[in-house]
Amino acid sequence: MLRWLAPFLLATLLPAQALAWGSLGHRIVAVAAAHDLPPGPAAWFNGAEADLTAHAMDPDHWKGRDHLEGPRHYLDCELYGGPASVPRDPAVARARLGPEAFLLAGQVPWVVLERVDRLAQAFRAGDAGAVRVEAARLSHYVGDLSVPLHTTTNHNGELSGQHGIHHRWESGLVEDLVRKGGWRPPVRAIRRLDDVPGAPWAWLADSHALVPGVLAADLEAAGRPEPAPTWRSHAYWQVFLDLQGRQVERQLDVAAVRTAQLILEAWHRAGEPPAPASR
Template identity: 45%
Template sequence: MSFVSFVEVFFSDWPESMKILLLLLLTALPLSAWGDKGHRIASALALKGLPPGPRAWFAGREGEVEDHASDPDRWRQDRKEGPRHFLDMEPYGGPDHLPRTLEEAHERLGGDYHRLGVVPWIIQDRWRDLVEAFRSGDPARVALATSILGHYIADSHVPLHTTLNHDGQATDQRGIHSRWETGLVERFLQPGDLEALPAEADPTFLTRPWDWLRASHALLPQLLEDDRSADRTTPAGDRGKLRTQAYWMMFWAKQGPGVKRQLQLSGKHLGDAVLNAWIAAGRPVPPAKAAP
């Protein structure tokens, strides 16, 4: 029985808002996604995939874009910030029934909808900030807006950011969140491992975050299964499971291609976002650098 259906069955005569509250009490907010290394890799890939027009805005600022790519994770002591990094799909009935607007989310789930995650709408807002940054003519502002937007785009490519079972708490796989998104990345990924994919123009760009989230969610069953199967070799110690090199090698062999693909797509989709923001801003040319 899934975690949500458990709540549905055993608390069936509770009002909807109480059931959601219960789900929230039984879960904790997810950890930060990708870690600094992953967010840096995604930002660097995005810039590499840009055509010359928007690319010119970032000349000499590549490091800046990477340096700020994890900033939103540092804002999470603000209670409003956490839900900006994910969207839990189960309370809406799964990936095919997601609301498209915040109004619809509110209508369907009531006042607590915000705590179940708002990442697609935050991506839309931060994308509009980037369009404004291009219009302002300030390359430093463009670089910062790109970092911030890129953070939320990369988070939406983490399968465990699309589910109430975000840390394996419903399937007895606690800690899987960081094992997948930082454990594997920190241990095995080299920055040069991933090839940048070229950014593409897309007039329907603002609808895309839902596609990314659905694709991420579809990776969950295999991800959970691969962790369980790698874990069969893991001895239990006094303080829980002691994951050995054998676990990590096995988990990487199974999930490494998925981790790489999701990071590569995070970079590609940030590149798409930048290209489309630049087009929406009227294809501006960056200001000439002042003579030294």
């Protein structure tokens, strides 16, 4: 009975968490990552912008048909006692929280590592189409891991009376930045990561440390005490952009760099294959 009931319960609980960088943010990260690559792996992505943007949102679209997909996009650090206390071994984490709480607490750092393996397989197979699709999907999870509110139980301000902050930060501000200045991440020269298995955990801690600043900026922009529950004025957006716009730019920028570093890692694991000749 319990085994039958659990998936149903999960399905009813998860949709509230089923948010992500707006599609604009994810597409920016996927394309910028390809621009950061050194020539060897970059050759696999010549003219790939359409493929990357077409598949950067695939993991969000899977949520509708797979009730376990939602938690692959976040990790609620507080449930483990903070980012430094999350066991890196998923079996240990599962034993710590129990199987159902483990599923609900989120899995994004583990999913990022698993996606690097899939991308390496695509490079090994010499399948340029699969490389592009897998790289775009990897960029999605790295992007989500780089969003502060994807690392906290206060995912959408529900614990602090700031309902809707999730969308305001990761979609509203991104759209403002792009609309106002056509902002794109700068192209970076990247190098291989020293510690690939540890990298998503460092990124998790980095994102989680930004949560208090995101929440404080939202309150400051809204003017204390907190006004209407969801609606925000033009003045709110001006102040919120002023306070958090640079942070949003930084997170998009680091998400692109991190994705590029992991693409480089996957290409290296596959034996640094040359790109197939285009026909």
